[in-house]
Amino acid sequence: VGEPSVIAVDVGGTSIKAALIGETGEMSRHVDVPTPVGAGAEAVVGAIRDVTRSLGGPSVCAVGVVVPGVVEVGSGVARYSANLGWRDVPLGDVLGAEAGVPVAVEHDVRAAGHAERTLGLARSVADCLVVVIGTGIAGVVVSGGRHVRGALDLAGEIGHVPVYPDGDVCACGQRGCTETYASAAAISRRYLAGTGTIRSAEEICARRDSDPAAARVWAEAAEALGLALAGYTMLLDPSLVVLAGGLAGAGAALRDPVQSALAARLAWRPVPAVEVSPLAGRAGVYGAALFAWRAAGRDPGADWQLG
Numbered sequence: 212v213g214e215p216s217v218i219a220v221d222v223g224g225t226s227i228k229a230a231l232i233g234e235t236g237e238m239s240r241h242v243d244v245p246t247p248v249g250a251g252a253e254a255v256v257g258a259i260r261d262v263t264r265s266l267g268g269p270s271v272c273a274v275g276v277v278v279p280g281v282v283e284v285g286s287g288v289a290r291y292s293a294n295l296g297w298r299d300v301p302l303g304d305v306l307g308a309e310a311g312v313p314v315a316v317e318h319d320v321r322a323a324g325h326a327e328r329t330l331g332l333a334r335s336v337a338d339c340l341v342v343v344i345g346t347g348i349a350g351v352v353v354s355g356g357r358h359v360r361g362a363l364d365l366a367g368e369i370g371h372v373p374v375y376p377d378g379d380v381c382a383c384g385q386r387g388c389t390e391t392y393a394s395a396a397a398i399s400r401r402y403l404a405g406t407g408t409i410r411s412a413e414e415i416c417a418r419r420d421s422d423p424a425a426a427r428v429w430a431e432a433a434e435a436l437g438l439a440l441a442g443y444t445m446l447l448d449p450s451l452v453v454l455a456g457g458l459a460g461a462g463a464a465l466r467d468p469v470q471s472a473l474a475a476r477l478a479w480r481p482v483p484a485v486e487v488s489p490l491a492g493r494a495g496v497y498g499a500a501l502f503a504w505r506a507a508g509r510d511p512g513a514d515w516q517l518g
């Protein structure tokens with residue numbers, strides 16, 4: 212039996228990332244598999260079980276799994292996800308029966324926001340926004356030191372702030388949402404529409420100096436984010452915006468144009484700092500680990516030193 216650890220699973224629309232994380236925050240093993248969204252909800256649940264089983268062992272004291280959509284934290288039921296095509300999945304019970312340890316089920320963006328506030332750049336920042344950009348875009352609003360959840364627990368949906376009144380139709384049913392221009396999926400889709408070539412957002416970012424279509428799509432994503440962030444800045448006056456999620460792996464290539472686009476919209480007030488999370492695409496996994504450790508009756512995290 213090795214050092215005690217938890218299994219942390221971040222279920223995204225593109226991939227399932229999972230890791231074994233110890234009490235000091237070290238990641239000892241990790242697995243990254245594609246999410247079988249095309250094969251239906253049962254296949255996705257099966258993939259989550261497989262990943263959890265592959266990391267299981269006698270030293271595991273809890274499991275934390277974070278998913279998109281609507282999550283009922285108390286009962287561990289994943290109520291609804293458009294991206295994963297599921298409804299009312301009792302994930303907590305399914306995984307708990309198999310692993311025989313406590314299971315925490317949480318919302319992926321809240322988990323990433325929790326990780327940023329506990330371990331990341333947003334640590335002890337009273338007024339900030341954490342924007343998680345992956346297959347979709349969503350944020351965690353921190354105002355006056357508190358996580359703002361809203362009347363319907365829907366605060367932070369910056370991905371569905373309309374930035375162009377007659378813009379593209381979003382999967383959510385609205386038009387011109389930030390997400391239709393700036394999510395990793397949207398960047399790929401818009402590049403494909405312009406060129407007929409399928410490329411990942413990462414590849415498009417890498418080509419932006421040599422490929423005009425890539426440069427245009429990337430700049431339009433930054434512009435849409437800048438517009439949405441200008442609205443946020445005027446309403447809530449943050450000192451910091453943290454860009455997290457898979458797209459944040461682009462680093463300065465994302466931060467610089469987003470900061471410029473935001474600055475271009477703000478004539479008379481200081482521009483809040485825009486930073487890219489060093490946790491990037493791992494924020495969800497670390498968030499899952501923090502919730503898992505809490506389910507195991509411990510609360511490490513504040514002391515974790517992550518590179």
Ligand SMILES: [Zn+2]
Nearest residue numbers: 371381383388
């Ligand atoms: Zn939308």
